[in-house]
Amino acid sequence: MEYVSTRGSAPALDFEGATLAGLASDGGLYVPREWPRFTEAEIAGLAGLPYAELAARIMQPFVGDSLTPERLRELTAKAYARFAHKAVTPLKQLDEQQWLLELFHGPTLAFKDVALQLLGLLFEEFLSRGGDPLTIVGATSGDTGSAAIDAVAGRARVDIFMLHPKGRVSDVQRRQMTTVLSPNVHNIAIEGSSFDDAQAIVKRMFGDTAMTGRFAIGAVNSINWARLMAQVVYYFAAALQLGAPHRKVAFAVPTGNFGDVFAGYVAAQMGLPIERLIVATNVNDILHRALSTGDYSAGTVTPTAAPSMDIQVSSNFERLLFDVGGRDGKALAAQMTGFEATRAMQLTNAQREGAARLFTSARADPDQMAQAIRWAFDASGELLDPHTAIGLHAARTAGIDPAVPVVTLATAHPAKFRDAVERATGHRPILPARLGDLFEREERLVDLPGDYDAIAAYVAAHAVPRG
Numbered sequence: 429m430e431y432v433s434t435r436g437s438a439p440a441l442d443f444e445g446a447t448l449a450g451l452a453s454d455g456g457l458y459v460p461r462e463w464p465r466f467t468e469a470e471i472a473g474l475a476g477l478p479y480a481e482l483a484a485r486i487m488q489p490f491v492g493d494s495l496t497p498e499r500l501r502e503l504t505a506k507a508y509a510r511f512a513h514k515a516v517t518p519l520k521q522l523d524e525q526q527w528l529l530e531l532f533h534g535p536t537l538a539f540k541d542v543a544l545q546l547l548g549l550l551f552e553e554f555l556s557r558g559g560d561p562l563t564i565v566g567a568t569s570g571d572t573g574s575a576a577i578d579a580v581a582g583r584a585r586v587d588i589f590m591l592h593p594k595g596r597v598s599d600v601q602r603r604q605m606t607t608v609l610s611p612n613v614h615n616i617a618i619e620g621s622s623f624d625d626a627q628a629i630v631k632r633m634f635g636d637t638a639m640t641g642r643f644a645i646g647a648v649n650s651i652n653w654a655r656l657m658a659q660v661v662y663y664f665a666a667a668l669q670l671g672a673p674h675r676k677v678a679f680a681v682p683t684g685n686f687g688d689v690f691a692g693y694v695a696a697q698m699g700l701p702i703e704r705l706i707v708a709t710n711v712n713d714i715l716h717r718a719l720s721t722g723d724y725s726a727g728t729v730t731p732t733a734a735p736s737m738d739i740q741v742s743s744n745f746e747r748l749l750f751d752v753g754g755r756d757g758k759a760l761a762a763q764m765t766g767f768e769a770t771r772a773m774q775l776t777n778a779q780r781e782g783a784a785r786l787f788t789s790a791r792a793d794p795d796q797m798a799q800a801i802r803w804a805f806d807a808s809g810e811l812l813d814p815h816t817a818i819g820l821h822a823a824r825t826a827g828i829d830p831a832v833p834v835v836t837l838a839t840a841h842p843a844k845f846r847d848a849v850e851r852a853t854g855h856r857p858i859l860p861a862r863l864g865d866l867f868e869r870e871e872r873l874v875d876l877p878g879d880y881d882a883i884a885a886y887v888a889a890h891a892v893p894r895g
């Protein structure tokens with residue numbers, strides 16, 4: 429399988445190359461040159477497989493020659509052995525139509541573990557073949573950081589520098605990152621910033637030849653194709669349980685950087701019969717505005733009780749615009765450069781119409797989010813985290829045919845956001861036993877100003893150079 433950049437001028441790479449590169453050298457994102465497609469009979473044949481086996485089967489066409497099928501199976505078995513539920517991503521019914529896909533049974537209690545546990549192993553595998561030590565630079569609004577740190581802490585030939593907006597992640601999220609004391613883990617709190625600022629710094633570093641010349645910069649954010657590839661699997665897992673390929677399923681996805689829901693789009697391109705993908709945002713609603721009116725313009729970020737979705741510049745939207753807009757890298761590069769200069773752009777007709785074929789969108793304000801938490805608790809006794817609740821609000825208001833099951837992706841454990849959940853329901857979710865002493869653990873982090881040069885200098889002073 430070959431990977432091409434959404435901006436058309438970076439060299440095409442194989443899976444190993446795209447995984448280690450993260451962002452393409454022209455500033456674009458890597459996507460497969462074409463979508464692998466399963467027949468209806470092949471999809472039917474996947475029903476009932478254990479999750480790790482299903483994952484290997486779905487991902488093999490994307491991995492190509494970079495791993496043998498046997499090796500990929502070993503890696504998926506190892507990645508998903510650390511999940512606290514045997515089904516890895518269990519499905520729960522809320523009422524006749526509404527379902528929850530619980531993606532938070534991994535080590536750090538968020539859906540990010542599903543991809544990052546595998547990505548940590550892929551880095552280890554590819555780095556063991558030689559090449560330069562990897563300097564991962566990542567941005568987080570709370571969940572990617574802890575999942576990525578858990579996945580690479582203590583591994584050889586890799587350092588991780590994780591940037592988070594100071595004071596804008598929950599206390600559980602911060603401690604999950606800062607209490608990991610391995611020498612290869614470097615937590616940076618950026619003063620006076622949002623996730624968008626942190627993400628912009630990360631992307632700039634990939635284009636800074638002074639840095640890329642000295643260090644092999646790598647990505648753990650969903651700009652890295654391997655993240656999305658691993659997330660495609662749970663769309664298949666859920667739909668197969670609900671009757672696919674003989675029955676269509678809709679998915680509601682709490683959305684920030686558009687990675688999780690783009691994985692659903694990929695599943696649909698591979699042949700999974702998906703009725704609709706419902707993009708759910710909080711009041712930071714650039715994606716809802718873009719999909720409903722074509723206006724992709726970034727305002728300032730409003731902090732909310734769903735901090736991991738407090739995002740205005742949504743990296744993976746570029747992958748969708750590329751695919752539905754006719755895969756014209758040069759034209760998209762011009763469109764994205766314009767957006768980077770002005771923070772505003774209009775979708776073309778082709779992009780709007782292409783997206784509308786599969787996507788619907790909705791926005792939840794804080795009251796609607798709290799109501800959804802209460803509804804789920806009253807309907808089924810489930811405590812939802814605020815992100816999942818935003819997805820559920822969208823699922824219940826999207827007007828999906830009552831005969832079609834709607835699956836909301838439950839992206840985080842409620843205990844990560846226990847204050848918000850307690851405010852909505854009066855019940856305080858409890859941290860699972862393995863994290864019970866989180867508040868007694870020592871923290872280590874540095875505070876830096878939201879200034880590219882200061883952060884690049886810090887990375888340069890602590891990373892292992894090429895060679």
Ligand SMILES: Cc1ncc(COP(=O)(O)O)c(C=O)c1O
Nearest residue numbers: 571683684685686687688736839
């Ligand atoms: C709990 C939670 N829900 C939803 C999202 C949004 O996912 P994405 O950025 O892939 O759209 C995130 C962060 O990415 C998250 O941490």
Ligand SMILES: N[C@@H](CCOP(=O)(O)O)C(=O)O
Nearest residue numbers: 568569570571572649650736
């Ligand atoms: N919600 C994320 C931010 C988006 O990051 P990505 O790694 O999915 O691109 C977070 O919690 O860090």
